[in-house]
Amino acid sequence: MSAGVRTIGDLSKVTGTKVETIRYYERIGLLAAPPRTAGNYRAYGDAALGRLSFIRRARDLGFGIDQIRALLSLSEKKKRSCKAVDAIAREHLAEVEGKLADLMALRCELDSIIRQCGCGTIADCRIIEALAPVNTGR
Amino acid sequence: MSAGVRTIGDLSKVTGTKVETIRYYERIGLLAAPPRTAGNYRAYGDAALGRLSFIRRARDLGFGIDQIRALLSLSEKKKRSCKAVDAIAREHLAEVEGKLADLMALRCELDSIIRQCGCGTIADCRIIEALAPVNTGR
DNA sequence: CTTGACCCTGTAGTGACTACAGGGTGCAGT
DNA sequence: ACTGCACCCTGTAGTCACTACAGGGTCAAG
Numbered sequence: 315m316s317a318g319v320r321t322i323g324d325l326s327k328v329t330g331t332k333v334e335t336i337r338y339y340e341r342i343g344l345l346a347a348p349p350r351t352a353g354n355y356r357a358y359g360d361a362a363l364g365r366l367s368f369i370r371r372a373r374d375l376g377f378g379i380d381q382i383r384a385l386l387s388l389s390e391k392k393k394r395s396c397k398a399v400d401a402i403a404r405e406h407l408a409e410v411e412g413k414l415a416d417l418m419a420l421r422c423e424l425d426s427i428i429r430q431c432g433c434g435t436i437a438d439c440r441i442i443e444a445l446a447p448v449n450t451g452r
Numbered sequence: 453m454s455a456g457v458r459t460i461g462d463l464s465k466v467t468g469t470k471v472e473t474i475r476y477y478e479r480i481g482l483l484a485a486p487p488r489t490a491g492n493y494r495a496y497g498d499a500a501l502g503r504l505s506f507i508r509r510a511r512d513l514g515f516g517i518d519q520i521r522a523l524l525s526l527s528e529k530k531k532r533s534c535k536a537v538d539a540i541a542r543e544h545l546a547e548v549e550g551k552l553a554d555l556m557a558l559r560c561e562l563d564s565i566i567r568q569c570g571c572g573t574i575a576d577c578r579i580i581e582a583l584a585p586v587n588t589g590r
Numbered sequence: 591c592t593t594g595a596c597c598c599t600g601t602a603g604t605g606a607c608t609a610c611a612g613g614g615t616g617c618a619g620t
Numbered sequence: 621a622c623t624g625c626a627c628c629c630t631g632t633a634g635t636c637a638c639t640a641c642a643g644g645g646t647c648a649a650g
Contacts, residue, residue: 323627333628334608342606353615355628364584371583375565376558379606389580396577400569403579407562410555417552420514424545427513431538439534441541442527445509446502461596471597472639480637491646493597517637 320358329366336366344369344379344386377406458496467504474504482507482521515544 326333339345345365348356365386372382381402388399430440464471477483483503486494503524510520519540526537568578 321628332608335606337630338607351615353628355615368583373606375562375583385580385583388574389584392573392575394574395571396569396574396579397571399574399577399579400566400571403562403566403569407559407566410559410562414552414555414559417548417555421545421548421552424513424541424548428538428541428545431534431541433533433535433538435530436526436532436534436537437530439537441534441537442523445506445513445523446527459597470639473637475598476638489646491597493646511637 318359320363322356322358325358325363325366328363329370331366331370339366339369342379344383375406376410377402381406456497458501460494460496463496463501463504466501467508469504469508477504477507480517482517482524513544514548515540519544 320328322333322336325331325336336345340347345362348358348362351357368386368389369382372385377385384402385399388394388396388402427441427444430444432438432440436442458466460471460474463469463474474483478485483500486496486500489495506524506527507520510523515523522540523537526532526534526540565579565582568582570576570578574580
C-alpha cells in the first residue's frame with residue numbers, strides 16, 4: 315500500500331470523490347495544488363490522499379466547507395487543546411438538530427394534510443384547500 | 453377587505469415574501485406578469501395575492517418550485533380527481549422522510565463522536581481521529 | 591422643490607458542487 | 621508508426637431558490 319504517486323482519477327476512485335470535485339477543492343484552497351508530471355497531470359502523494367479522505371468524511375457528516383477548513387487547520391496543531399474542535403462539532407450538531415426539528419414538524423403537517431384527502435375532485439381537495447388562502451379561487 | 457390593486461411592496465408585506473422573490477417568481481413564470489401603472493409599477497389584483505399566498509404556503513411545506521407549478525395547474529382543474537395532487541404530496545412526504553432518516557443517522561454519528569471527546573490535546577482528539585483516515589497525519 | 595420611501599431593470603453572488611466544450615497525454619494493440 | 625481509447629487539462633456555465641446590489645425612475649408629504 316501507499317504507493318506514493320497517484321493521478322486525480324486514482325484519488326477519485328479511492329475516496330469516492332468525483333474528479334471535478336477534487337479540482338473544485340483545489341480551486342477553493344481546500345486541497346493544495348499538487349506537483350505536476352511532465353504531461354501536466356496532477357501527481358498526488360499520500361498526504362493529499364489523507365487530506366481528501368478527511369474532507370470527504372467531514373462532508374459525509376454534513377460539515378460545511380468553512381467548518382472543514384477550520385477542522386483541518388486545527389488538526390495540524392497537535393499540541394493544542396481540542397476544545398475548538400469540540401466546539402465546531404457541537405455547533406454542527408446543533409444545526410443538525412435544528413433541521414431535524416424543522417423537518418419533523420414539516421412531516422407532521424404534511425401527514426395531516428394528506429390524511430384529510432378523500433380523493434374526490436379537486437374542487438373538494440383538502441390538500442389544495444390547505445394551501446389556498448381563505449377566500450380565493452372560487 | 454380585498455381592495456383590488458396592490459403594489460409589489462403591499463404584496464410583499466401581506467404574504468411575507470421579499471420583493472425580489474416576487475419578481476423572481478414572475479421571471480420564472482410562477483406568477484403571471486401583472487398589469488402596470490402609468491409609472492411602470494406592477495399593479496396586482498386579488499388573484500395574484502391568492503396565487504402568491506398559495507405558493508408561499510407550499511414553499512413553507514417544502515414543496516419545490518416544479519411541484520408547486522404542478523399543484524397550481526391542478527388547482528385550476530376543479531372537476532378532475534385530486535389523485536394527482538395526492539401523489540405530489542405523497543412524493544414530497546417521502547422525500548421529507550428520506551431526509552429525516554438521513555439526518556437522524558447523522559445526528560447519532562455526530563453525537564457518538566462528540567461523546568468520545570475527552571477534550572485533551574488535538575493529538576488525542578477522538579473527533580479528529582474519527583475524521584482522519586487510518587494511517588495518516590502521524 | 592426637495593427629501594425619502596418606494597419602484598424599475600439587469601446582473602452577480604450564495605453553497606457545494608456538476609456538466610460540458612474543446613483540447614492534450616499516454617498507453618495498448620496492430 | 622499509427623490508431624483508438626481512456627484519461628487528463630482549463631475554463632465556463634448550470635443547478636436551486638433565492639438574495640443583494642448598482643444605477644436609475646416615480647410618487648407623495650412637507
